[in-house]
Amino acid sequence: MKNIIIIISLLAYTIANSQSKTGLISYEVKFPSKNINNGYKVANLYFNDSTSVFIHSTGKTKNSGVQEKNGGVAIKFDYGDKQGQQVYRNFKQKSIKLRFPKSSLFSDFTVDDTWKSINWQIENDTKVIGKYKCQKAIGEFRGRTYTAWFTEEIPLPYGPWKLFGLPGLIIEASDDTKMFQMKVTSIKYPCDCEYHFNPPTAEESKTLKELVDFSDNYDDHVLQRMRSKLPRNMRNKLRKNPNNSKSKSRMYRKEVKYEWEK
Numbered sequence: 001m002k003n004i005i006i007i008i009s010l011l012a013y014t015i016a017n018s019q020s021k022t023g024l025i026s027y028e029v030k031f032p033s034k035n036i037n038n039g040y041k042v043a044n045l046y047f048n049d050s051t052s053v054f055i056h057s058t059g060k061t062k063n064s065g066v067q068e069k070n071g072g073v074a075i076k077f078d079y080g081d082k083q084g085q086q087v088y089r090n091f092k093q094k095s096i097k098l099r100f101p102k103s104s105l106f107s108d109f110t111v112d113d114t115w116k117s118i119n120w121q122i123e124n125d126t127k128v129i130g131k132y133k134c135q136k137a138i139g140e141f142r143g144r145t146y147t148a149w150f151t152e153e154i155p156l157p158y159g160p161w162k163l164f165g166l167p168g169l170i171i172e173a174s175d176d177t178k179m180f181q182m183k184v185t186s187i188k189y190p191c192d193c194e195y196h197f198n199p200p201t202a203e204e205s206k207t208l209k210e211l212v213d214f215s216d217n218y219d220d221h222v223l224q225r226m227r228s229k230l231p232r233n234m235r236n237k238l239r240k241n242p243n244n245s246k247s248k249s250r251m252y253r254k255e256v257k258y259e260w261e262k
Contacts, residue, residue, distance in 0.1 A: 023047045023189035025169070027160050029056060032179040032252045040181075045160060050092045051197040052158040057101060058084035079103040086200045087162055096162070098211075099200035105225045109204040111211045116141070116259060118165050120148070129171045129184065137166055143256025144180060148173040154189055161254070180254065212258060216250075 025047075028040040043056035057080050079101065086099040094115045102108035118139040125136040127149065134149040141162065148159065152168035159170030160182040174181040206214065214221060250256045 021048065021190040022193050022195060023154070023156075023187075024191050024193045024195075025158075025160075025184060025189075026186045027182050027184055029160060030179070030181040031254060032177075034252045042185075043160060043182075045158060046193065046195045046197070047156065047158050048197060050090065052087075052089045052091075052164070053195075053197060053200075054087040054161055055084045058082060081108060083108075083200065088200050089158075089164065090199075091157070097199050099202055102203070105222060107204050108202040109206050110200055110202045111206050111208055113162075113208055114259065118146075118163065120166055122166070130187070132171060132187075134171050135168075139163075139165075141255075142258060143250070144175040144177070146173050146175050146180075154187070179252075208258075209260075215253060 023046070025045040027043045027045065029043045030038070030040045041056050043054060046053045046055070059080050059082070080103075081101045083099065083101065085101055086097075088097045088099070089095070096113040096115055098111040098113050100109055100111070118141050120137040120139040123136040123138065127134055127136075129149060129151075132151040132153050134151045137148045137150060139146055139148065146163060148163060148166065148170045149172040150159070150166040150168040150170045154169040155167060156169050157165050157167065159166070160173065163170055163173055163182075169187075170182075171184045171187075172182065
């Protein structure tokens, strides 16, 4: 009887430890952008048995300032904070929460996103990335078609940004325009990382549709906010850049089309 109790105790200990394993994957990520010189960003994916948190854009870009230029006003403003931009995903609750950092103009805010599965088509193609054998999969998500390479050697359905749902960790991915590219730089699993898997917090919150409207009309929101801050003599000189007049075009955004849109 004593031996049985010891075996059961060891089994419980093993299960508890396997469920509490934490991983840290570092990626280089290139997001869609109008800026042709837009380079790769450093991003980290923390995960345990039930939660993943993808974080990038930590720290602050120091570009703030107002400058008169060609009869108008050129404005740059700071963006970013220590918590960064986040995609928090809880697999037990099937919930996904986004966080966007503060800037000189806007407060930081969170968004309760929709848990939207990706219909992956797993291909026969394989390749080795680092020391991991990876398999190819193709899936469509909000207007972009992605090619992902995942490894079943880490049999967890996690991946960079909002890509998930394969029978192994996504090591590398890109969309069909190559504007969106993600490649792993290091894998630590399990790791001794001390990370608290709590949902992100911020000063404000938006719905997903409010976020889409904010992004579609971003130039107008910036213009309105800046006019409220500038002195009157500069306020009248503030005009929207004609090159940015098609702000509703989403080709340079991460998500092109949403599930409620035809």
